[in-house]
Amino acid sequence: MKKALVVDGNSLIYRVFYASFKQLEFYKQHNLQPVNALKLTLLILLKILQSTKYDYALVAFDAAKKTLRHDELAEYKAGRKPMPEDLVSQLPLIREAIGELGVKIMSIDGIEADDIIGSYCKNMNEHGVEVDIYSSDKDMLQLVNQNTSVHLFKTGISDIKKITPQNFNEAYDGLTPNQVTDFKGISGDSSDNLLGVKGVGPVTAIKLIIQYGSLENILEHLDELPPGVKTKFENDKQYALLCKKLSTIDQNVIRTFVLDEFINKGIDYDKLKAIITKWHFTGFDKHLY
DSSP states (O other): EEEEEEEHOOOOHHHHHHHHHHHHHHHTTTTTTOHOOOOOOHHHHHHHHSSOOSSEEEOOOEEEESHHHHHTTTTTTOOOOOOOHHHHHHHHHHHHHHHHTTTTTOTTOOHHHHHHHHHHHHHHHHHHHHEEEEEEEEGGGGGGTTEEEEEEEETTTTEEEEEEEETTTTTTTOGGGGGGHHHHHHHHHHHGGGSSTOOOHHHHHHHHHHHHHHHHHHHTTTTGHOOOOOHHHHHHHHHHHHHHHSSOOOSSOOOSSSGGGGGGGOOHHHHHHHHHHTTTTSSOOGGOO
C-alpha cells in the first residue's frame, strides 16, 4: 500500500519557534534575520521524509485569521495572541525551504489547516493510501483509523507518540476516535476558547461518553443522570452541541482532489545545501546525501 505524509504546518512552526526561543537574542543582538524556526522545521521534516518512503506529501497551513467557525461563534479562539513578528518574518523562508524538500504546501482562505488535513486523509484513504499525520494538536486524533495514524509531538520536538487504532483507547482514556468531538463538546477546549458544559470536567465527560456513546445520547437520557449533572447539561445543551460541531474536522474542504498534485517530488539536495550554507546552519551533515 502506498503511503502519504501530512504535516500540520502551523503546529510545527510554533513548536519549533518556542523550542529555540533563546536563539532569538543572538539574532537581535547582531541585527540579523531570525531563522531559528526555519532551521528546526527543516531538520524535523528531513528526518520524517528520510525515515519513511512517502509517495505523497503535504504541509498544511492556516490562511486568513477569520474562519467559517468564527461565523458560528464569535468567541472562537478568542484570546489567542497573534503570531510573533519574529516568526512571521520566517514564514516566506520556511515555505521556500519546504518547496525544496519536494513537498506540496496548501492553505485555503477561511479554512483551517485541520480541515485541509482531514480532507486530505479522507481522499487518500479513498484512493487506498495510508496516511501519517504529524501534529501537536489532539484534535487530529478524531482522524485515526486503520489507514491513518497520528504522530503527536508530546514534549518539545523530540518526543513523538504514534497513535493508531490499536493503542487509541490507552491514549485517550478509553474513548474511540469518533468520540473525540463528544469529549470536547462536554469538557471544552481551552486552546480554541470552547468552554463545553460548565462544571462538567474531563473525568465525568469520559465516564458519560463511555456509558452512553455520544453527547447526543447523553442528552436523550438526562433523566438518568444525577440531578446536579442533569442541570448542568440542561443549562448548556445547545452550547455543548455547538462546541462539538466546531471541534469536528470538516473532511470535505478540498473540493477537487487530484492525487498526482500531492506526489512527493523528492528532496532537491543542491538547493537545500544552498539554504543551509546561506544561513550558516549546522547539524545537517548526516541528513545530506
